Amino acid sequence: MKNNNRKYPAALPKLCFKGLEAILQGPWRYRSGGLKDTFCSALCINALRRPIRVASLVASRRALMVLLLLCCLAGQAPLLAQKAVRATPRQERQMIALINRTSASIRAMSCDFRQVSNLSFMDSKAVSEGRMSYSADGKLTWQYTAPYSYTFTIDKGKVTTTSGSRTTTIDTGSNKLYRNITQLMMNSVSGRSLSGNRDFTVHMYTRGGWWIAYLYPRGGDMKRLFKTVRLYFSKGRRMVQKVEMVQPNGDNITITLLNQKVSYRR
Numbered sequence: 541m542k543n544n545n546r547k548y549p550a551a552l553p554k555l556c557f558k559g560l561e562a563i564l565q566g567p568w569r570y571r572s573g574g575l576k577d578t579f580c581s582a583l584c585i586n587a588l589r590r591p592i593r594v595a596s597l598v599a600s601r602r603a604l605m606v607l608l609l610l611c612c613l614a615g616q617a618p619l620l621a622q623k624a625v626r627a628t629p630r631q632e633r634q635m636i637a638l639i640n641r642t643s644a645s646i647r648a649m650s651c652d653f654r655q656v657s658n659l660s661f662m663d664s665k666a667v668s669e670g671r672m673s674y675s676a677d678g679k680l681t682w683q684y685t686a687p688y689s690y691t692f693t694i695d696k697g698k699v700t701t702t703s704g705s706r707t708t709t710i711d712t713g714s715n716k717l718y719r720n721i722t723q724l725m726m727n728s729v730s731g732r733s734l735s736g737n738r739d740f741t742v743h744m745y746t747r748g749g750w751w752i753a754y755l756y757p758r759g760g761d762m763k764r765l766f767k768t769v770r771l772y773f774s775k776g777r778r779m780v781q782k783v784e785m786v787q788p789n790g791d792n793i794t795i796t797l798l799n800q801k802v803s804y805r806r
Contacts, residue, residue, distance in 0.1 A: 624745040624752055632744040635751050636734045642778040643730045644805075648675045649779075651800040653682075659791045672797065674729045676805075694722055717761045728771060728783055740769070749775050764788070 627635060655668040670684040684690040691702040699722060700709045712719045720739055727737075734742050739762055740755035755769040765787070772782035779800065786792045 622748045624747040627744040627746060631746075635744050636742075639751070639773060639778050640735055646674075646676060646730065646779075647803045647805045649673070649729070649800060649802045652798040654796050654798060656794045658793070660789060672729070674726075676730075678726070680726055680729060694726065720762070721765070724769070728769070729780060734771075750781075751775055751778070 650671070650673040653670055653672050655670075657666040657668070659666070668684055668688075669686045670682060672683070673679075673681045678694075678696065680694045682692045689703075693700045693702075694712075697712050698709055699712055699718075700707060702708075710718075712722045724739070734744075734753055737755070739759060740757055743754045743756070745752040745754060751773040753771040753773070755766075755771070757763045757766050757768075767786045767788050767790075769786075770784040771780050772784075773779060774781050779802070781797055781800075783795045784792060785794075
C-alpha cells in the first residue's frame with residue numbers, strides 16, 4: 541500500500557464522507573491493513589481527488605457497488621503476442637451476428653472466475669477468485685470465495701449484496717447510471733452488448749484465436765467510469781472468456797471466466 545494515511549480534502553461536506561463510508565462497507569471497508577484491494581476502493585480514492593457533488597455521490601455509490609462485481613467478470617488470461625487487427629465492416633457484422641446467435645442459444649452458464657486488479661494506489665496486483673452463474677431469464681450471481689467471501693446478485697431489476705450476515709437490496713430502476721452499468725454486466729457475460737448499444741461504440745478486432753470487442757463509452761457518465769471495456773471471445777465457442785476494464789486514470793481490472801459449463805436452449 542503506497543499510502544495508508546491519505547487525508548481527505550477538508551472541503552468535502554460531511555454527507556459526502558457518510559456516502560463514502562457506505563461505499564466502503566463490506567469487502568470495501570477500511571481495515572487495520574489499509575484499504576482493501578477492490579475496484580470500488582480505487583474509484584473512491586479517485587473521487588477524493590476532486591470536488592464531489594452530493595447529488596452525484598448517491599448515483600456514484602450505487603454505480604460503484606455494481607462496478608465492483610463487474611470486476612468479478614474478469615481474471616487473467618495469457619497475454620497474446622500478436623497485434624490486434626481491426627476487422628473490416630463486413631467481418632465486424634459477421635462476427636457480431638455469430639456472437640449474438642450463440643448468446644441467444646444460451647439457457648444458463650456457470651463458471652469459476654479469476655480477477656486481477658492493477659490499481660495505482662497499490663504496490664502490487666491483487667487477485668480474487670470465485671464462482672459465477674448466469675441464466676437467460678435475467679439472473680446473474682457473482683460469489684467471491686477468496687481472499688474474502690462476498691455475494692452479488694442481479695435478479696428482476698434488483699441488486700442484492702451479501703457480506704457475512706448483512707444483506708442489502710437496491711432497485712436498479714431508481715437510477716439510470718446504475719441501471720446502465722447493471723445492464724452492461726449482464727450483456728458482458730452473455731455477449732449481447734455488441735448490437736444497438738447506445739452507451740458504447742463497438743469496434744471488433746482479431747488476435748490469434750480471439751475476437752476482441754472494444755467498447756468505447758459515448759456518454760459523460762460512462763466516460764467518467766471507463767476509458768474502454770474489452771470483451772474477449774474465443775473464435776471456436778464465440779463466448780466471452782475474458783473482460784478487461786480500463787479507467788480514465790489507467791487503473792484496470794481483468795476478469796477471466798474458467799471451467800465454463802453451458803446449457804443451451806432446445
